[in-house]
Amino acid sequence: MCELLAMSANVPTDICFSFSGLMQRGGNTGPHKDGWGITFYEGKGCRSFKDPLPSAQSPIATLVTQYPIKSEAVICHIRQANSGEVSLENTHPFIRQMWGKNWTYAHNGQLADVTKHLSLEAHIPIGQTDSEHAFCYLLDSLYFEFGKTEPSADVLFAFIAKQCERINQLGVFNITLTDGVHLFVYCANNLNWIQRRAPFGEASLLDAEMSVDFKQETTDHDIVSVIATRPLTGNETWHKIKPGQWIVFKQGEIVLQGQEQAHYHKPPVGSF
Amino acid sequence: MCELLAMSANVPTDICFSFSGLMQRGGNTGPHKDGWGITFYEGKGCRSFKDPLPSAQSPIATLVTQYPIKSEAVICHIRQANSGEVSLENTHPFIRQMWGKNWTYAHNGQLADVTKHLSLEAHIPIGQTDSEHAFCYLLDSLYFEFGKTEPSADVLFAFIAKQCERINQLGVFNITLTDGVHLFVYCANNLNWIQRRAPFGEASLLDAEMSVDFKQETTDHDIVSVIATRPLTGNETWHKIKPGQWIVFKQGEIVLQGQEQAHYHKPPVGSF
Numbered sequence: 074m075c076e077l078l079a080m081s082a083n084v085p086t087d088i089c090f091s092f093s094g095l096m097q098r099g100g101n102t103g104p105h106k107d108g109w110g111i112t113f114y115e116g117k118g119c120r121s122f123k124d125p126l127p128s129a130q131s132p133i134a135t136l137v138t139q140y141p142i143k144s145e146a147v148i149c150h151i152r153q154a155n156s157g158e159v160s161l162e163n164t165h166p167f168i169r170q171m172w173g174k175n176w177t178y179a180h181n182g183q184l185a186d187v188t189k190h191l192s193l194e195a196h197i198p199i200g201q202t203d204s205e206h207a208f209c210y211l212l213d214s215l216y217f218e219f220g221k222t223e224p225s226a227d228v229l230f231a232f233i234a235k236q237c238e239r240i241n242q243l244g245v246f247n248i249t250l251t252d253g254v255h256l257f258v259y260c261a262n263n264l265n266w267i268q269r270r271a272p273f274g275e276a277s278l279l280d281a282e283m284s285v286d287f288k289q290e291t292t293d294h295d296i297v298s299v300i301a302t303r304p305l306t307g308n309e310t311w312h313k314i315k316p317g318q319w320i321v322f323k324q325g326e327i328v329l330q331g332q333e334q335a336h337y338h339k340p341p342v343g344s345f
Numbered sequence: 346m347c348e349l350l351a352m353s354a355n356v357p358t359d360i361c362f363s364f365s366g367l368m369q370r371g372g373n374t375g376p377h378k379d380g381w382g383i384t385f386y387e388g389k390g391c392r393s394f395k396d397p398l399p400s401a402q403s404p405i406a407t408l409v410t411q412y413p414i415k416s417e418a419v420i421c422h423i424r425q426a427n428s429g430e431v432s433l434e435n436t437h438p439f440i441r442q443m444w445g446k447n448w449t450y451a452h453n454g455q456l457a458d459v460t461k462h463l464s465l466e467a468h469i470p471i472g473q474t475d476s477e478h479a480f481c482y483l484l485d486s487l488y489f490e491f492g493k494t495e496p497s498a499d500v501l502f503a504f505i506a507k508q509c510e511r512i513n514q515l516g517v518f519n520i521t522l523t524d525g526v527h528l529f530v531y532c533a534n535n536l537n538w539i540q541r542r543a544p545f546g547e548a549s550l551l552d553a554e555m556s557v558d559f560k561q562e563t564t565d566h567d568i569v570s571v572i573a574t575r576p577l578t579g580n581e582t583w584h585k586i587k588p589g590q591w592i593v594f595k596q597g598e599i600v601l602q603g604q605e606q607a608h609y610h611k612p613p614v615g616s617f
Contacts, residue, residue, distance in 0.1 A: 116433065118432055118435070120394070122392070125387075133408070161391065162389045162390030163390070164390065169442055
């Protein structure tokens with residue numbers, strides 16, 4: 074499995090604190106040692122740092138914790154390989170272009186038989202992961218549904234959520250997806266989020282001896298939402314996202330959300 | 346204008362030495378202070394570092410000179426903006442996917458009226474540069490010529506060269522383009538290259554007080570070609586590529602090349 078981290082904010086914000094916690098789980102406090110990657114948006118442009126090395130031992134990851142790149146949308150991933158070898162082409166996040174935008178995506182979970190169930194036309198994977206295959210399928214389905222014109226956000230993300238439900242039938246499909254403005258998350262079974270806004274307090278990482286007093290780092294107008302597979306801090310209240318729930322964040326606020334109905338009817342694992 | 350740097354090698358090789366020279370031209374020994382970027386291939390995967398800051402003052406550029414990422418194909422660019430503002434989305438190199446590969450491209454020169462002369466269908470630019478527009482045009486033309494199946498290298502690069510000739514009619518189109526295996530370069534007016542192989546010697550940078558003894562860094566089997574807008578070293582023989590000439594390198598060796606005939610008939614600038 075892997076771990077996801079993402080951020081949506083209404084002002085360019087650095088993610089050094091959260092990333093400092095997450096990177097420890099990449100080979101130190103956690104087993105996710107098969108690579109890591111992070112994508113920062115600045116306007117419509119984005120830049121990624123990625124490495125097939127464990128994040129806890131990566132000089133590039135250390136640079137990212139020390140060099141505060143400020144961004145309104147960030148997607149990050151640490152990998153524990155289960156599909157596809159440990160290599161750069163299998164390292165998340167994956168970035169592709171559509172409608173004159175960079176779309177960045179990361180996945181936590183496993184999917185069975187993607188090549189059989191998710192046929193591809195226009196978007197061909199580069200690596201061997203189920204994750205990238207599912208991303209290509211999402212983009213293919215968007216391209217064939219909407220063609221050259223991007224639909225409105227409510228139509229777009231409702232459609233993406235429907236595709237996520239479908240893909241999730243093949244296994245576990247927790248994802249983060251952004252175009253730099255909207256941050257979409259779909260929860261199969263394991264995602265948490267927190268929103269930080271005034272009055273800001275202190276926070277302490279679970280995975281490193283590190284605290285931050287957000288009052289010193291922010292203004293009263295700042296709104297920052299952080300989404301993670303597991304909570305990163307111990308003294309704050311994180312919200313667990315329900316299975317089948319999807320949320321779209323924009324500038325740190327929730328702007329769209331929905332809940333897959335089918336999940337209510339799914340029998341719990343082991344029941345009959 | 347901008348400056349290009351690229352490398353093709355038969356063994357994973359670091360480009361720290363050449364990059365150390367080039368980055369000085371980004372705001373120190375040269376005026377190309379409007380951003381820089383570098384893409385390294387490792388197998389089919391690639392990773393980029395880019396920054397709209399001047400390379401001579403960029404902490405990320407310093408990391409790249411100090412952290413030897415070994416690669417068989419590298420494309421690098423330092424920018425002096427003339428089309429499109431200084432921003433991340435306008436920073437080269439540009440990367441897009443086709444045929445299950447990452448294609449990386451950088452451009453030196455200026456093109457007039459690209460939106461008028463190079464119409465786009467499937468590949469839409471994210472930023473505002475003539476360079477990215479021309480890249481989208483190249484990919485569009487490949488997609489509509491060859492569809493879903495990549496042609497053989499000789500057919501592919503002869504076709505790309507023809508498109509370059511066409512685009513070059515709009516101004517100056519020196520480019521580097523790679524899929525991680527082949528490195529294609531098209532010279533409008535200004536590109537130089539050098540091949541280093543046994544017996545290796547010493548080299549000294551023109552832009553920094555730095556020398557390297559390649560004998561200490563290589564084996565007898567290593568073959569490394571470096572392509573640059575202007576020679577980076579003073580004590581080696583660089584070959585000037587002719588206007589209208591294109592070359593494809595693979596594993597450090599020239600595997601394909603051609604010469605646009607029209608260039609022979611073009612009157613020199615200022616003649617009549």
